[in-house]
Amino acid sequence: MKSPNRSVDGATCSQPAGTVVPVIDRNRCEGKAACVAVCPTRVFVIGVLPQDSRGGLSLRGRLKGFAHGWKQALIAAPDACEACGRCVTACPEKAITLARRDAGSP
Ligand code: SF4
Numbered sequence: 181m182k183s184p185n186r187s188v189d190g191a192t193c194s195q196p197a198g199t200v201v202p203v204i205d206r207n208r209c210e211g212k213a214a215c216v217a218v219c220p221t222r223v224f225v226i227g228v229l230p231q232d233s234r235g236g237l238s239l240r241g242r243l244k245g246f247a248h249g250w251k252q253a254l255i256a257a258p259d260a261c262e263a264c265g266r267c268v269t270a271c272p273e274k275a276i277t278l279a280r281r282d283a284g285s286p
Pocket residue numbers: 202218219220221222223260261262263264265266267268278
């Protein structure tokens with residue numbers, strides 16, 4: 181039986197890198213960086229949400245974004261996610277889910 185992957189800090193992860201990707205709910209993220217702190221494979225960075233990613237936000241999401249200077253978690257290394265789930269658990273806004281990465285998706 182194949183043993184689970186081990187990340188840089190020795191955490192046990194459940195999927196080969198790139199099988200799933202974190203999905204960030206832009207209406208919830210407040211850029212608090214809990215995901216950056218816990219991700220063992222450095223998938224996230226905190227940055228300014230690009231203008232072209234703000235269009236579909238709810239009124240609440242736009243107000244939140246404005247209030248936080250549009251600082252949000254951005255996915256810098258989508259191929260590095262090993263599905264450990266730490267970011268999902270750590271996010272205080274419950275803004276992160278994991279989704280299977282289909283061929284051709286980012
Ligand atoms: S599940 Fe979250 S914390 Fe774990 S490797 Fe993927 S992005 Fe990083």
